[in-house]
Amino acid sequence: MGEPVKTHCPYCALQCGMAISADRPRITITPRTDVPANAAGALCQKGWTAAELLTNGTRLTSPLLHGRPVDWDVALDHVADRLAAVQREHGPDGVAVFGGGGLTNEKAYLLGKLARVALGTSQIDYNGRFCMSSAAAASNRAFGLDRGLPFPVTDLAGADVVLLAGANPAETMPPLVRHLTGPRLIVVDPRRTATARLAWLHLRPAPGTDLALALGLLHLAVAEDLVDTAYVAGRTSGFDAVRTSLAAWWPERVERITGVPVPRMREAVRALAHAKNAYVLTGRGAEQHAQGTDTVTAFINLALALGLPGRRGSGYGCLTGQGNGQGGREHGQKADQLPGYRRIDDPAARAHVAGVWGVDPASLPGPGRSAFELLDALGTPDGPKAMLLFGSNPVVSAPASSRVASRLRALDLLVVCDVVMSETAALADVVFPVTQWAEETGTLTNLEGRVLLRRQAVEPPPGVRTDLDVIAALARRLGHDFPADPAQVFDELRRATAGGPADYSGITYPRLTAAPQPPHPGEPQDDAPLHGRAEPQGGALLRSGAEVRGGGDTQGGAHRQGREETQGGAHLQGRGEVGVFWPCPGAGHPGTPRLFLDSFATADGRARFVVVEHRGPAEEVDEEYPVYLTTGRVLAHYQSGAQTRRIAPLTEAEPEPYVELHPDLAARLEIGAGDRVRVTSRRGRAGGVARISDAIRSDTVFMPFHWEGTNLLTNPELDPTSRMPEFKVCAVRVERAT
């Protein structure tokens, strides 16, 4: 395979550009310099070592039936017969489907179609519920649309101040930090993370109190007359009710709840308000709570009060985690959703999608259970009796994971598609070996909402098929003809998303593979970083005259009505489309790098303030469980670790689970660095080696969740709106393991 193949990293939502040259047996990876996210040719250690995923010999290469290798037809027939039997006995909802945020758009779409058309079950959801669901719910109710970053990531570089709430990109997506060296960073995190060490101001709230902090910051913005009253009057609704609710959150009260001194809060609010350009960004730290949606809403309320969203060079955004965390939550693998980010209970949406699928709208099921509720119902009297699981490892990544594992065991049939024998695959009756990242073609939508194409660079090992093949083969056995070729699936997806909020209809494979052309002199560069806060402009006039739904800027050479466009210091080598920002409602449409510039996607075009109330952690510390536990990632590993724990340089960098304790707590518990530590919660017990550091608070311990164990401890209490479990705080007892 001569010319290196242009593709993207297999891991996080930044989707750094990389090229793979597969002159076997050596496969080498080099960073691309034409993808804005990592245009400086940056990669982190996971990206550099990704080739080992293809060569480290830990692959599944044959279907397994009760642990014994069998050929594909035997396994597929067995599964199809058992599915049909289960549905005969327990009805369509007797079969559940579980997806993941790492699946390509094509897989997520076809999985949703398999559930709704071939199986007719409402019982489908995915692990993105554990990742982005709170930010998605809060963005939808504020802006009428959820696209993680409603602007190109390169815009961040032009800001004066960026507030990061519960996000640690220096460890979770290091190349993103290159876009954050210009602005002053305000980091909100109980831990002094690698990102907090880069911060101009680090606010350290007690675990589970981010919402109170956000309410205190907004109280101060109102009290010090820093609210952008013209913006609030012109572009938002519902501020009065929020303003009234703030009277109960005076700074001194918030100080006592959060532990953040009032003077630090004042500094943060004044910096944000006086900045010409500012961003408020949230990550899992603010979102993975039983009040996660309200916490994100409180930060969105702050951003709206300061006039940031929908303004060039400023805004609110959330840092999506998984590779296709954005696309994965748009095309139908979510319990309440149809392709194009449509609601499954919306008659117009059902009519449109049923039309594309050639089925009667009434035949489409309604919404089903959310991820944890679905896992928790498996094998119970009125819960599903069989499950098809793609691209996920809930035995490690779900909260209260021992309970989840017992539910999985209680199934009559568990079918897992995976690349390696993950902890969840190990429980399966049938395992299908599927292709991964560089062995298949498909699109992903990165954290900017930019649809990118991953091209196949190497041949998969014999005996391995793509997830699309498995889905189509099962559908065929259930009497339905599904395409399995990625391009065909994508064309069907485009038609299904047409007219929906996440409209992909104008995006095609040829367009995504077109070589970027050199920049035309004088042509404005739309996804170049910007300097200077420009007022929202009048509607952009498009060459094709199509009205931009949901408002927003356009990419490419569209004519501007009197809109000055400063040529940012773009360091893009070739200009042209590296990926297309959705919505892209038609072939001629250039895509939408920046949303909400002219109006928000709500009925009246206004962004909505929502009143929220701080309640605190669902599980408070007490005498028996006196220490907070917070969980999170480390740089060298990714999600359940199923991939990274099998790569030598990464296990050398981070060999084993650890428990991070403050020196005072360690001294009191007589725990020394390197000792084995036992951590116990109401739900289970886990352990790790002790790491002593004052980066953590003395009333809290931190454990990474990339190994089986940590999530034995976490609290499955769910956010009432997003159904996100409370991963970020629970109460534990910590002891030296004897």
Added chain:
Amino acid sequence: MRLVVVGNGMAGARLVSEVRARDRRMPITVFGAEPGGPYNRVLLSNVLAGQARPDQLGLHDLSWYDTHRVEAVPGSTVAWIDREARAVHTACGRREPYDLLVLATGSEAVVPPIPGVGRAIPFRTLDDCDRIIKAAEGGRRAVVVGGGLLGVEAARGLAGRGLPVTLLHLADHLMERQLDAEAGLVLGETLAGLGVEIRTGVSAAAVEDGGVRLAGGELVEGDLVVLACGVRPLTALAEEAGLEVRRGIVVDDELRTDDPSIMAIGECAEHDGTVYGLVAPAWEQAAVAADVITGGKSRYRGSRLVTRLKAKSVELAAMGETHLTDEHAEVVRFSHRARGTYRKLVIRDDRLVGAILLGDIDAVGTLTQLYDRGGPLPGDRAGLLFPGLSAAPETDSPTLMPDAAKVCHCNDVTKGQIRACWEAGARDVAGVAAATRATTGCGTCRDAVAGIVAWLCEQEGVSA
């Protein structure tokens, strides 16, 4: 079950929202003596200081009551309680039956019984605040009687409006209930620097046109006199109804009076011999009462008091037992009067039982949470007074860094590995990056790598 609440101040308004958060249907009627909706009394000092506007204080706007199906009756005083018939009667003759009655009548400003006190304005309600601000606009000089928390905040607020202020206080030092003598002294000096003249150990004998006549006969000039002499629980309603009343309306751990269908919360209530004058205890009581009312098992065991002064450029926090000295507890103190900072920890059985922070209060967050939770303390007490004192210095000077030190986290590259590839011929950052991938992730280690390469070249006498 019909719930009637007497008093729509901080405690009553909070109780209503806490009950409604637990029970969407229970019929609730709340009587408020003051006109208009409930407002946050804590922020009155900010209004007086011009740091907040009255319209920012409202706790519920009137639409809240409609959407939450609560009947609010503002400007209506309850005259008496008919305990047999279980009904309350308002001054204007309205009769309201109850199954459960909660008294949240709060307290009133203490007005010292001295001649001419009518000329002075108490500092308790929003109306008082308006009157003081109007008088201050036309005033030349103000006198504040009472150097407790409220008096200090009022004096600082008026001084912030450019009015010279004299603050009179009976005790020997300001805020003597919360502060020890030295802290009171440092606070006084800080306020003096902000245009507030302090007169401690004095008592007001009369209020005259020209100002306040002290007991010793001296006249303290001022054309605006503000009273901040503390508050007295409003208990008349309970007394006349035959309920047990001492300083406040006596309640048990369920906040019930000796009549089980009548509860009392906030500044009018007395629990375990204590009447609380701060909002946090009132809101804790409201939460417990709401839980009890809706069938919960909560019990109220008293509150831990944290006082936080709200005065521009004066940072002060005080909590718990601040008066104990070395005989009764382990005391850690730091005093720097020249800079107006004073810090004190009071420790017993390795628990923080009291603290004062005046001037620089970076430690307030940690200390308040240690005090609130009664958590065990670290051995190093100084670290508590000066956060970050004990933080290990992070050396990234190339020479001092050990070989095992990780220089590039993104690619797990140590100084030793950089040295090794340097020795193998990589003589600049680009060469090191190519060999070890250091600096290719987030990019923030670039300076450290350049420093190590320059240092290595220097050692070898080789130019980088």
